[in-house]
Amino acid sequence: MRLGPEDHARVSEAIRAAEATTAGEIVPAVAQRSDAYHDAALQYAVLAMLGVLAVLAAEPWLATRLWEWVAGTWSAPPAGAPFVVALVLVTLAFLVVRYLLAWTPLRLALTPGATKTRRVRRRALALFRIGAERRTVGRTGVLIYLSLAERRAEIIADAAIHDRVAPDVWGAAMASLLADVRDGRPGDGLVAAIAQVGQVLAEHFPRQADDVNELPDRLVEP
Template sequence: MSLLSPADHARVTAAVTAAEQRTAGEIVTAVAARSDAYHDAALHWAMLAMLAVPAAFAFWPDAALRLWGVVADGWGPAPAGAPYLVALVGSTVAFLLVRVLLAQMPLRMAVTPGATKTRRVRRQALALFRVGAERRTRGRTGVLLYLSLAERRAEIVADAAIHSRVDDAVWGEAMAALLTQVRAGRAADGLIAAIDRVAIVLAEHFPREADDVNELPDRLIEP
């Protein structure tokens, strides 16, 4: 299922085509549902919950015996290993419970640290850039505009010639325009706004030449 409507795809493609009339740079756009499944984040939280159980019993050692008494009421005195058995069962239950809860992607995304999301989005953008844009133009003037919807994060990755002339901080206005619209639920509008601002920067450093040809596809990619 497409993330954006056919009409939005057409609008973004048209925006790229129009932008490239002003510059020798080549703009590639991509939008993904998310950049990672974050299974490791879910596992880390489950392990933390598992370790929290014996840690709690270490602070309140009588709690394990009281819990055993509730569960095994009438079975006679607690055996010597009762606290350890209670801790083992409690740890297992805590681990499985958190794993089941975090099988739900919205909840998993909510508990994944923001820094982790940022790194994964950046990693995915770089991987896509290497495949779809890096060194694919004669002047090394490709630039990728990548949006990851679930994380509400974006990346702009530029080829060697652009990177040598344009500082990463320059893309801040384009990123702000994009993410403002994404947070309002208008991903296509955000991409179009960012494309326009990227084109302004590219036109300043890489104006369109008479013999310029379109070297990379203008269509929006959904990897």
């Protein structure tokens, strides 16, 4: 899911229209994903290893049976045979799970929702500090951050806005944005969210006669 030139143009126009009535500055940013989540794949691989060991601990005869099947002999297996079987099986379990979770969609699907929410929030805060925080004279910057793969969004406001606007006020804008993303229309969602954020800003920070445009009116794709 990507945004094309038309979406960029529409977003820029939406920013200009929203900022025409407010002293606030709106910075929209869209990322394909906020993290690679390789640590989640590693954790699942380790769990697979532990699962194999748990099965062998509960049913130790399996190791002997596997050794006999592979060795092709009815003689008593050596004393270290169960350990060799266990080592081979845990190694295979680790490699198979790591290989399967190298496929990004599966890795994302198996990553816990709470983990994705934290990573999206962390990435949004990092971008906010770079692109909006304290970048305006009145501390009136707002970041609208959308992470497409996780289908999550964050709205983070600079100090002056945060002091006067409760975080739950952005709920409607977030809902509009995510609803359109789920329908495969992220451009429409961003335009709607920008308009709603602009309405909130216009109420608390109306545009002044000497207002200047302090941040670029464009979509950021980090």
